[in-house]
Amino acid sequence: MSAPDRIDELRRLIADADHAYYQLDAPSVPDAEYDRWMRELRELEATHPEFVTTDSPTQRVAGKPSSAFAEVRHAVPMLSLNNAFADDEVADFVRRIVEATGESEPAFSVEPKIDGLAITLRYEHGVLVQGATRGDGTTGEDVIANLRTIRAIPLALRVPAGLPVPEVLEVRGEVYMPKAAFERFNERAHAAGEKPLANPRNGAAGSLRQLDSRITAKRPLAFFAYGIGEVQGFGLPATHSVLLKSLAGFGLPLAPEVDVASGLDGVLAYYRRIGVARETLPYDIDGVVYKLDRRDLQEQMGFVARAPRWAIAHKFPAQEEVTSLEGIDVQVGRTGAITPVARLKAVRVAGVVVTNATLHNADQIARLDVRVGDTVVVRRAGDVIPEVARIVPERRPLAADGSPLHPAFVMPTTCPECGSAVERAEGESVMRCTGGLYCPAQRKQALIHFASRRAMDIEGLGERFVEDLVDFGYVQTVADLYRLTLDDLLAMKRRADARDGVTPETVKQGKIATRWAENLLGGIDQSRNTALERLLFALGIRDVGEATAKQLARWFGGLDALIAASVDELLAVPDVGPVVSARIHGFFAEAHNREVIAALRERGVQWLEGPPQRTAEGPLAGKTVVLTGGLSAFSRDEAGAHLEALGAKVAGSVSKKTSLVVAGEAAGSKLDKARELGIEVWDEAGLLDFLRAQGRIA
Numbered sequence: 001m002s003a004p005d006r007i008d009e010l011r012r013l014i015a016d017a018d019h020a021y022y023q024l025d026a027p028s029v030p031d032a033e034y035d036r037w038m039r040e041l042r043e044l045e046a047t048h049p050e051f052v053t054t055d056s057p058t059q060r061v062a063g064k065p066s067s068a069f070a071e072v073r074h075a076v077p078m079l080s081l082n083n084a085f086a087d088d089e090v091a092d093f094v095r096r097i098v099e100a101t102g103e104s105e106p107a108f109s110v111e112p113k114i115d116g117l118a119i120t121l122r123y124e125h126g127v128l129v130q131g132a133t134r135g136d137g138t139t140g141e142d143v144i145a146n147l148r149t150i151r152a153i154p155l156a157l158r159v160p161a162g163l164p165v166p167e168v169l170e171v172r173g174e175v176y177m178p179k180a181a182f183e184r185f186n187e188r189a190h191a192a193g194e195k196p197l198a199n200p201r202n203g204a205a206g207s208l209r210q211l212d213s214r215i216t217a218k219r220p221l222a223f224f225a226y227g228i229g230e231v232q233g234f235g236l237p238a239t240h241s242v243l244l245k246s247l248a249g250f251g252l253p254l255a256p257e258v259d260v261a262s263g264l265d266g267v268l269a270y271y272r273r274i275g276v277a278r279e280t281l282p283y284d285i286d287g288v289v290y291k292l293d294r295r296d297l298q299e300q301m302g303f304v305a306r307a308p309r310w311a312i313a314h315k316f317p318a319q320e321e322v323t324s325l326e327g328i329d330v331q332v333g334r335t336g337a338i339t340p341v342a343r344l345k346a347v348r349v350a351g352v353v354v355t356n357a358t359l360h361n362a363d364q365i366a367r368l369d370v371r372v373g374d375t376v377v378v379r380r381a382g383d384v385i386p387e388v389a390r391i392v393p394e395r396r397p398l399a400a401d402g403s404p405l406h407p408a409f410v411m412p413t414t415c416p417e418c419g420s421a422v423e424r425a426e427g428e429s430v431m432r433c434t435g436g437l438y439c440p441a442q443r444k445q446a447l448i449h450f451a452s453r454r455a456m457d458i459e460g461l462g463e464r465f466v467e468d469l470v471d472f473g474y475v476q477t478v479a480d481l482y483r484l485t486l487d488d489l490l491a492m493k494r495r496a497d498a499r500d501g502v503t504p505e506t507v508k509q510g511k512i513a514t515r516w517a518e519n520l521l522g523g524i525d526q527s528r529n530t531a532l533e534r535l536l537f538a539l540g541i542r543d544v545g546e547a548t549a550k551q552l553a554r555w556f557g558g559l560d561a562l563i564a565a566s567v568d569e570l571l572a573v574p575d576v577g578p579v580v581s582a583r584i585h586g587f588f589a590e591a592h593n594r595e596v597i598a599a600l601r602e603r604g605v606q607w608l609e610g611p612p613q614r615t616a617e618g619p620l621a622g623k624t625v626v627l628t629g630g631l632s633a634f635s636r637d638e639a640g641a642h643l644e645a646l647g648a649k650v651a652g653s654v655s656k657k658t659s660l661v662v663a664g665e666a667a668g669s670k671l672d673k674a675r676e677l678g679i680e681v682w683d684e685a686g687l688l689d690f691l692r693a694q695g696r697i698a
């Protein structure tokens with residue numbers, strides 16, 4: 001491509017991105033790519049000055065003010081900063097200052113570069129009278145109504161006693177949306193089915209551009225001051241750092257990280273310190289800013305184009321990059337959680353090559369509206385797993401008829417590892433494989449839990465041996481433990497030693513290995529006789545802890561009765577709510593799990609069973625309750641299950657032994673009889689109040 005063609009293309013790309021960002025408040029490309037386009041365009045224009053035009057994006061600082069806001073001409077222009085991305089660019093900057101000022105170790109005001117929106121606040125006689133965005137640097141938008149809603153911005157300066165009130169003081173700084181507020185905003189937006197914000201900066205920009213300041217007021221924005229504009233009737237301090245302190249003295253917020261550093265070493269140390277703290281700061285920053293501290297020296301250095309020569313922004317590596325989505329895989333975790341994973345065309349993000357990124361879950365895929373072939377924005381922050389942050393909808397590949405070329409992604413209904421059914425509990429976004437006892441992805445986890453002390457208590461079977469047994473293929477399911485032989489264990493040990501580079505086979509070590517294997521086999525053998533509640537806990541059904549396992553064992557008496565129980569019958573068990581009853585039911589509904597249980601039985605695992613005990617315990621223990629008439633909140637079976645779970649015996653007919661009658665809509669003869677016998681009667685509302693008080697329903 002020729003230089004003028006590429007220049008045209010870059011200008012169009014940048015103009016489109018500006019439009020999406022500034023006018024639509026919907027960024028289409030990450031900053032890193034935008035910055036690269038700008039750099040390339042600047043370089044091309046520098047080598048081909050004959051192609052520079054006034055409408056090139058390099059010739060302006062930011063977007064045009066929206067026609068809906070009044071224009072404000074800045075008394076002192078709002079400038080921009082030059083960027084440095086590498087240490088040697090910072091070294092050049094410091095060297096120029098040393099050369100121009102003769103200071104060998106110049107002092108700098110060092111500040112976080114807040115990722116928000118630059119604004120100016122004009123205080124006249126101490127009162128806030130005007131507030132505007134930067135706009136193109138000369139003319140901005142009057143957004144005072146919106147700025148007044150930000151509580152971090154004082155409506156009047158707090159002038160310390162004994163000091164004169166400045167006639168005019170223009171304060172410059174950054175409006176931003178704190179990370180936590182941004183997260184909360186998006187959670188709510190998602191719940192309400194509204195469009196989420198792409199990032200906190202867009203949250204701030206979009207909020208300030210609201211024509212209705214009542215909307216802005218609902219967005220928790222904040223503000224940090226970092227400089228001044230026009231000043232009259234106020235003696236300015238000699239250094240920028242002291243100036244910032246006086247602003248703080250007037251009640252203007254300063255970023256707590258603001259500091260003073262000297263020379264190149266000092267500023268670079270600050271850069272690294274803030275880089276480490278970046279993740280934990282409550283607001284987004286995209287770099288740090290170094291400003292020559294002495295104001296007389298600043299004046300001496302002056303400006304070049306629209307940026308001061310006495311200051312520079314040292315940017316952090318971008319945390320977002322664009323690439324293309326080549327496929328979507330589905331991974332099964334150790335707990336059975338099924339996670340969709342994006343397979344990406346390799347891209348460097350913040351110094352690391354990324355080829356996979358999490359898509360979290362089906363909800364997230366729907367929210368992102370992501371498809372194979374899409375251009376996507378990947379984000380990587382610190383040690384967090386890279387994720388797909390959003391897509392670039394304009395770059396979706398389309399078929400000839402304008403419809404998307406690739407179909408929407410659908411989550412599998414069976415586990416990609418083992419084919420067991422996949423389920424999603426009410427109110428959860430995670431999908432899980434139900435084949436906990438069978439699924440290879442969950443094997444190690446299942447075995448470790450099964451063998452643990454409070455479960456089957458298999459002595460000698462620690463995590464390390466579980467790993468080896470599975471890795472060398474001696475054990476697939478928990479039932480396989482019960483057919484291990486001495487030869488198996490010794491062979492496994494030899495393979496593990498060979499893998500670890502241990503040379504065994506001295507007679508002594510051989511004996512130790514044999515003793516270890518015999519002990520383990522003894523431990524496994526001992527675990528063959530256990531209690532039903534231990535077995536139930538050992539099965540590793542999600543959310544079935546020891547207490548629930550105990551209740552289940554007591555309630556059903558035997559495993560077969562539990563396996564055959566319906567969701568409603570499970571709901572009757574104390575401690576068992578709708579989510580857990582669905583999980584238990586789903587677990588036993590999965591044939592793979594039942595096969596493993598059958599294999600356990602076949603290989604001699606036994607557990608004590610007894611008669612079901614469904615009485616006593618709970619506030620209704622010893623009471624006999626009769627349900628009659630129609631209920632609207634749930635079926636009579638469900639209501640009965642709740643009452644049983646609280647200790648009641650539920651009966652079909654009213655007699656002298658009846659303690660309580662719950663009478664729904666159009667209750668007939670049973671209600672009459674209860675009245676006759678003087679038995680306590682509740683209506684449906686009374687029942688619901690009671691169940692609510694007992695925490696059975698919400």
Ligand code: IVH
Nearest residue numbers: 079080081111112113114117118174226289
């Ligand atoms: S000083 C004459 N200090 O970065 C210097 N700017 O690219 C004017 N920013 O428009 C800016 N934190 O939106 C300065 N501590 C800081 C800053 C900061 C964020 C933003 C601001 C400005 C842009 C310059």
